[in-house]
Amino acid sequence: MCPSTDGHRLSIGIVVVAVRPSRPTLRARASVPRLPQLYPPLPRPHKHLRRAVVAPSPRLPPPLPLPSGPLLPMARTWTMADASAAGLRRRSLALLLLLLVAAGHAVAGASGIRVDPIRLPSSAAFREAPAFRNGDECPPPGSPEGRVDVAMTLDANYLRGTMAAVFSILQHTACPESRHRFDPSRVRGRISRSVRHALDQPLNYARIYLADTLPAGVRRVIYLDSDVVVVDDVRKLWSVDLEGHVVAAPEYCHANFTKYFTDAFWSDADLSATFRGRRPCYFNTGVMVMDVAKWRLGGYTRRVEEWMAVQKRKRIYHLGSLPPFLLVLAGDIKAVDHRWNQHGLGGDNMEGKCRSLHPGPISLLHWSGKGKPWLRLDSRKPCTVDYLWAPYDLYKAAATALEE
Numbered sequence: 001m002c003p004s005t006d007g008h009r010l011s012i013g014i015v016v017v018a019v020r021p022s023r024p025t026l027r028a029r030a031s032v033p034r035l036p037q038l039y040p041p042l043p044r045p046h047k048h049l050r051r052a053v054v055a056p057s058p059r060l061p062p063p064l065p066l067p068s069g070p071l072l073p074m075a076r077t078w079t080m081a082d083a084s085a086a087g088l089r090r091r092s093l094a095l096l097l098l099l100l101v102a103a104g105h106a107v108a109g110a111s112g113i114r115v116d117p118i119r120l121p122s123s124a125a126f127r128e129a130p131a132f133r134n135g136d137e138c139p140p141p142g143s144p145e146g147r148v149d150v151a152m153t154l155d156a157n158y159l160r161g162t163m164a165a166v167f168s169i170l171q172h173t174a175c176p177e178s179r180h181r182f183d184p185s186r187v188r189g190r191i192s193r194s195v196r197h198a199l200d201q202p203l204n205y206a207r208i209y210l211a212d213t214l215p216a217g218v219r220r221v222i223y224l225d226s227d228v229v230v231v232d233d234v235r236k237l238w239s240v241d242l243e244g245h246v247v248a249a250p251e252y253c254h255a256n257f258t259k260y261f262t263d264a265f266w267s268d269a270d271l272s273a274t275f276r277g278r279r280p281c282y283f284n285t286g287v288m289v290m291d292v293a294k295w296r297l298g299g300y301t302r303r304v305e306e307w308m309a310v311q312k313r314k315r316i317y318h319l320g321s322l323p324p325f326l327l328v329l330a331g332d333i334k335a336v337d338h339r340w341n342q343h344g345l346g347g348d349n350m351e352g353k354c355r356s357l358h359p360g361p362i363s364l365l366h367w368s369g370k371g372k373p374w375l376r377l378d379s380r381k382p383c384t385v386d387y388l389w390a391p392y393d394l395y396k397a398a399a400t401a402l403e404e
Contacts, residue, residue, distance in 0.1 A: 126394045129167055148238045149214070149221040153206050160374045161367075162226040164392035169230050204321045207285060208304050211295040219293040224364075225286030227346065227372055229389055232339075232363035240289055240336050246298060248289040248334035250341035253281035257330075260323050265316035278331030285325050286368060287341045289334075303328045339363045345385045347371040354383035365389065 150169065154162040206213075207223050214221060222238055224230075240248050257280035258266065266272050295301070307324040310316060317323035339361045346369025347353050355369075365388055367373055373386035374393065 126163065129170070129394055148235055149218050150234060151207070151210055151214075151221050151223045152226055153204070154226055158226040160393070160395050161372060163394050164374075164389060165224065165226055165228050165230070167392045167394060168228075169234060205308075207288070208301055208321070208324075210290065211292045212301055214292060219291070221290050221292055223285070223288045223290060225366065225368070227367040228286070229365045229392055230363070231365065231388075236363065237287075237289060237336065237340055240334065242289065242291055242334045245332065245334040246291050246294045246300060247283075247329055248336050249283040249285065250287055250338050250343070251281050251283045251333060251335035253279060255282060257282060260319055260326060261317045262315055264314060268316075271310075271316060274327055275330065281331055282322070282326055283330070283333055283335075284341050284343060284366070284368070285322055286343075286366060287336075287364060289336070300328060337363075341366050343368045345369065345373075345383070347383065355385070357385060 152162060152165060210221055210223065220238070222234065242248050257275075260282065304324045304327075307327045311324070317327075338358075340363050342357060342362045342364060343366040344355050345357075345365060346367040347355055348369065354371075365385070367385075367389065371383070373382065373389035374395065376382045376386050377390060377393075
């Protein structure tokens with residue numbers, strides 16, 4: 001269900017948009033020269049930023065055009081997200097947005113869930129994206145042929161970031177397809193209070209229920225957080241060989257794995273034995289390829305829920321929705337190239353300090369961490385990497401920031 005502009009509370013649903021890749025792979029660096037039109041210039045980029053290769057393509061597309069023309073009602077933001085018909089490939093991509101939005105009202109929550117009043121921005125706050133047009137070869141709505149399914153969660157606090165993420169994906173092409181509803185009541189009763197209360201919104205757990213929410217015909221889905229920008233053909237991520245695993249994701253084995261769990265967990269012999277014989281690696285659930293069919297067959301939703309129930313009785317982990325995934329899947333996933341998760345761009349979680357890009361190829365930029373690029377840009381205290389997010393920002397005020 002797309003946002004309306006009548007000021008009433010909105011319900012929860014999933015928007016599915018089919019899109020086709022068409023344009024050449026983008027390089028984030030190609031858009032940086034246009035950014036001073038939106039924001040004050042930043043100091044010379046860090047050497048790592050200058051060295052980073054965002055996508056190995058011999059041809060650079062022209063810089064992203066700044067949105068112009070009449071305002072686009074917010075309700076059409078996704079359904080109108082077509083794309084240029086030039087160079088269409090015989091592939092489609094379905095974009096699923098789990099919506100949890102409210103205008104001027106707090107969404108009702110359960111015990112242990114912090115819900116702050118939020119205001120849905122007016123449709124006039126956003127500009128129309130550059131025109132995208134459906135190609136003649138778009139498959140009929142609901143057609144599974146060559147389809148790539150991408151799921152994202154969205155609430156009003158992340159609306160601006162989600163629109164930028166969708167826009168970055170839709171630099172390929174789009175065809176409206178179908179919609180599916182998500183019931184938040186399935187999650188609220190299972191969530192306990194956590195150290196980071198803000199993470200304990202029901203929507204953060206929606207990814208657990210993707211397999212149960214999607215139609216039976218969906219056998220694989222890419223899940224992406226709302227604070228990402230895709231600068232490569234997402235079909236490359238879709239095509240990863242899972243090698244029999246239920247999930248593929250960027251995996252990290254150098255971090256202190258024990259920090260995700262409490263002393264009560266590690267002091268319990270039965271609980272701590274969960275990781276016996278498994279690699280102490282965590283993975284980022286903000287970028288995942290999920291074998292939906294295998295997830296359903298293996299009862300993974302139930303297995304994650306069982307750990308959530310333990311957490312309610314006996315606090316065994318920190319940090320919201322990641323630990324139950326680790327308890328079920330850590331050490332048993334297909335690791336994908338880290339180019340698909342240039343993460344931590346939100347900065348240090350304690351102090352919010354800026355971070356530089358890691359050298360090497362990049363396909364996805366992820367502002368995980370305390371800071372979000374739209375907030376830092378608005379405050380005129382951006383990090384250098386935020387200039388890579390700004391070309392996808394459709395927020396109207398960004399274009400007039402220098403004039404005010």
